[in-house]
Amino acid sequence: MWTIALKRFTLLCATCVFISLLAFIVPYMNGGDPVRTILRSRIGDVALDTEAVEALRISLGLEQPLYIQYLSWLKAALSGDFGYSFVSRAPVGQEVLRSLGVSFTLAMAALGLALLVALPMGTLVALKPGGRLDNIVTFFTQSLVAIPEYWFAPISVLIFSLYLGLLPSAGWQGPSYIVLPALVLSLRPMAYFTRVTRAAMIDVLQAPYITAALSRGLSMRQTVVHHGLRNGSMPVVTLFALWLAGLLGGSVVVEVIFSIPGMGRLIYEGVVNNDVPVLQASFMCIVVLSIVINTIADVLYILLNPVVRMGHVH
Amino acid sequence: MSNRKTILAASALALSVATAAQAAGTLTINEVVNVVAGWDMASDDAYLGSRSGCYEGLTKVDFDGELKPSLATAWSQSSPTAWDFKIRQGVKFQDGSPLTAEAAANALNQLLVAQVPARAFSKKNIKSVAVSDAETLRVTTVEPSVFLPGQLASPATTILAPAAYKDGKVNPINTCTGPFAITRVDAKQGMTVKRNDSYWGGKPKLDGAEIKFISDANSRATQIRTGEADIARIISATALGQFKNLKNVKLEQTKAPRTLMLLLNNKKKPFDDIRVRQAIQAAIDTSAIAAAVYEGAATPAMGPFRTTDPWAPANQKPSYDPAKAKKLLAEAGIKPGSLTLNLWGYVSKVELKDVAAVVQEMLGQVGIKVDIRMAEYKAIEPDMLAGNFDMAFMSRGYLTDVPEPIGFINADYSCSGSFNIAHYCTPEMDTEISKIYGTKDQVDRFKMYANLGEKIQRDAINVFLVHESSYDAHATKIKNYKAHFINYYTMTPGLE
Numbered sequence A: 001m002w003t004i005a006l007k008r009f010t011l012l013c014a015t016c017v018f019i020s021l022l023a024f025i026v027p028y029m030n031g032g033d034p035v036r037t038i039l040r041s042r043i044g045d046v047a048l049d050t051e052a053v054e055a056l057r058i059s060l061g062l063e064q065p066l067y068i069q070y071l072s073w074l075k076a077a078l079s080g081d082f083g084y085s086f087v088s089r090a091p092v093g094q095e096v097l098r099s100l101g102v103s104f105t106l107a108m109a110a111l112g113l114a115l116l117v118a119l120p121m122g123t124l125v126a127l128k129p130g131g132r133l134d135n136i137v138t139f140f141t142q143s144l145v146a147i148p149e150y151w152f153a154p155i156s157v158l159i160f161s162l163y164l165g166l167l168p169s170a171g172w173q174g175p176s177y178i179v180l181p182a183l184v185l186s187l188r189p190m191a192y193f194t195r196v197t198r199a200a201m202i203d204v205l206q207a208p209y210i211t212a213a214l215s216r217g218l219s220m221r222q223t224v225v226h227h228g229l230r231n232g233s234m235p236v237v238t239l240f241a242l243w244l245a246g247l248l249g250g251s252v253v254v255e256v257i258f259s260i261p262g263m264g265r266l267i268y269e270g271v272v273n274n275d276v277p278v279l280q281a282s283f284m285c286i287v288v289l290s291i292v293i294n295t296i297a298d299v300l301y302i303l304l305n306p307v308v309r310m311g312h313v314h
Numbered sequence B: 001m002s003n004r005k006t007i008l009a010a011s012a013l014a015l016s017v018a019t020a021a022q023a024a025g026t027l028t029i030n031e032v033v034n035v036v037a038g039w040d041m042a043s044d045d046a047y048l049g050s051r052s053g054c055y056e057g058l059t060k061v062d063f064d065g066e067l068k069p070s071l072a073t074a075w076s077q078s079s080p081t082a083w084d085f086k087i088r089q090g091v092k093f094q095d096g097s098p099l100t101a102e103a104a105a106n107a108l109n110q111l112l113v114a115q116v117p118a119r120a121f122s123k124k125n126i127k128s129v130a131v132s133d134a135e136t137l138r139v140t141t142v143e144p145s146v147f148l149p150g151q152l153a154s155p156a157t158t159i160l161a162p163a164a165y166k167d168g169k170v171n172p173i174n175t176c177t178g179p180f181a182i183t184r185v186d187a188k189q190g191m192t193v194k195r196n197d198s199y200w201g202g203k204p205k206l207d208g209a210e211i212k213f214i215s216d217a218n219s220r221a222t223q224i225r226t227g228e229a230d231i232a233r234i235i236s237a238t239a240l241g242q243f244k245n246l247k248n249v250k251l252e253q254t255k256a257p258r259t260l261m262l263l264l265n266n267k268k269k270p271f272d273d274i275r276v277r278q279a280i281q282a283a284i285d286t287s288a289i290a291a292a293v294y295e296g297a298a299t300p301a302m303g304p305f306r307t308t309d310p311w312a313p314a315n316q317k318p319s320y321d322p323a324k325a326k327k328l329l330a331e332a333g334i335k336p337g338s339l340t341l342n343l344w345g346y347v348s349k350v351e352l353k354d355v356a357a358v359v360q361e362m363l364g365q366v367g368i369k370v371d372i373r374m375a376e377y378k379a380i381e382p383d384m385l386a387g388n389f390d391m392a393f394m395s396r397g398y399l400t401d402v403p404e405p406i407g408f409i410n411a412d413y414s415c416s417g418s419f420n421i422a423h424y425c426t427p428e429m430d431t432e433i434s435k436i437y438g439t440k441d442q443v444d445r446f447k448m449y450a451n452l453g454e455k456i457q458r459d460a461i462n463v464f465l466v467h468e469s470s471y472d473a474h475a476t477k478i479k480n481y482k483a484h485f486i487n488y489y490t491m492t493p494g495l496e
Helices: A002-029 A034-043 A050-059 A066-078 A092-127 A132-146 A149-163 A176-205 A208-215 A220-232 A234-249 A252-257 A263-272 A276-304 B002-018 B045-051 B101-112 B217-226 B237-243 B274-283 B286-292 B322-331 B352-365 B377-386 B406-413 B427-437 B442-458
Strands: B026-031 B059-061 B067-069 B072-079 B082-087 B126-133 B136-141 B180-186 B190-195 B208-213 B231-235 B249-254 B258-264 B298-300 B339-346 B368-375 B391-397 B462-468 B470-475
Touching: A002 A034, A002 A066, A002 A276, A034 A050, A034 A263, A034 B377, A066 A276, A092 A132, A092 A176, A092 A220, A092 A234, A092 A252, A092 A263, A092 A276, A132 A176, A149 A176, A149 A252, A149 B217, A176 A220, A176 A234, A176 A252, A208 A220, A220 A234, A234 A263, A234 A276, A252 A263, A263 A276, B026 B217, B067 B072, B082 B101, B101 B126, B101 B136, B180 B208, B217 B231, B217 B237, B217 B470, B231 B237, B237 B249, B237 B470, B258 B274, B274 B322, B274 B352, B274 B462, B286 B298, B286 B352, B286 B462, B339 B352, B339 B377, B352 B368, B352 B391, B368 B377, B391 B406, B406 B427, B406 B442, B427 B442
Parallel strands: B026 B208, B026 B231, B339 B368, B339 B391
Antiparallel strands: B059 B067, B072 B082, B082 B136, B126 B136, B180 B190, B190 B208, B231 B470, B249 B470, B258 B391, B258 B462, B298 B462
């Protein structure tokens, strides 16, 4: 257990240093002057005053050699100070935490919705593989995987906001504002979860203990719910963790279309505006969370799986 | 069935609460940009403060482009480098403190000590700001300048209460003098303004507004259609069709002082030859670009300025003449098919790829091959500034900081101009530009701009393609809404 923890911690530190370095050099990779991009993001004009460019360079400490800039940042970061955004001059820690909260809420809502549909649907079709329902569900899950968010988001806005007038079309001001973006984000994980649940349940339902349960006189429903679903849902737990980590910073399209101040938008704007402190803090936050979430998923896997829990497999 | 009805009813109730109309007299406005730089006066945040009806300066530019009194009632030039401003008496900041010459001087001096200077008011052009007497403020410029009153209308030169400035930061909440007070700010999401009942210019008609920051153009257009917003700023040209048959939404067109131009690298062959530049100009049909790409939402350009500008040259004519283009190229010794030019555009302006294709085709008609490169602006900017390009698109506003095109002409066409990407440089042009700075009479200045505009077009320093229009949408129930041509004002006292 401690060996695993130590390995994970070492991996975490190495990844953080790598990611922060990557975020640091990204603005210099296109050959342009990062300060001009930062200033342009503040004044929204292409014609920049040279005097202002140089003043901003000094104000942000970007006139110093790159290695000194990075070491200064690293020293401050080790004491928990991630600095200030180059653009807004607001503390980066606050911006990242706030955006992370938003993205986490959105991701959990989307994945919760996906689970809510996928688990029963995957289980139902697994009862009769190859049946009519199975074919219909397979068709839809394959279609959902292929639907891009930049297409479905405006379509859902047209239907639910414009024609039906049921939901707000953009913003982040209350529970009703979560529904549409969560729905859009849930489609792909919903499809994957359904397919994985179906495959796992088909395997589980052929296991000897299911036959044993049925032969003891348990109804199919009781058998599936009490013995099948628990085992069949284990791959979904792993998949859930992967999707959660992915959605935390990977919902850019949905966050832009629905004007949601989440991590995806923060990172996107950070890249566009060369906002290095925001990028470094955001990337590291996502790396840390991904490792934490996957560790939690591993623990859950152990709790859910008696075979692993009882130590029958290593 | 009853369960379903209950769920539907509950959902509808919850959602209607979320999207409920604001209290009577309160509008919802969709803004394009959010608070980007913590209300730094040198940033676009100052424009946001001005549009929200909170910020005011010593002067203002009205909707017809005229300079008018605001927090200063009068101004005069006491010497070539000194301007005196009479401060309006009886005005109070929203925190209750009085507007005095001292408070105004404090606000302007904050700009002079800012780490990053505001283009409209910096140490480069302002020597000092001092109180002459209780009612008078004197601003001394480094060089003689007739533009100072115009610069003081820029949102960057807003006068806020002394309490607004602390530790190099600006706090606009209840520190303005405008018809509306900012009461809440969420830098990413939006802000709330409420009526300033003690506004010096009379009681504003609206109670206030909820200003939402929606960067996505389609989302802004949708919200005006769903009724979630009462005013949506900057509707993209491609979304205009959505509003054609809507009776409850009105579009306001603003002929923005913005031109899409094809920059030609004047210092590089073959554009060091005026005949080649003129050939490119004659080969491009700007009317076709306006019609085909912009679907009529832009005006074909016949020079750097709109024909309706008071400083526009008289008798501007379209320059499209492919036969003339071929003749000029032949005179310059360029055979058909022998010249290949690169053309750069930036991807953030989505229509540029279509304009590039049209220009490529038109130049192809006169025997010039064009290689198109579309990239992020920040990726091509270094080469453009260094002069390592042939042709490049640039969408450029020509009214910056003052309601006259002096900043644009100086930056783009003087030898030391900060945005002279065409790399055009002649002593004659520099002399003409410097003369404008010392010309007191506006009518004379306008004639000088016209002469320069004519020369820029005649010498084909760049090729001006279209003048872009911007469109705001608002619910028809909104009265007295006008889009300001340089985006200074949205929440005005008369808006209802």
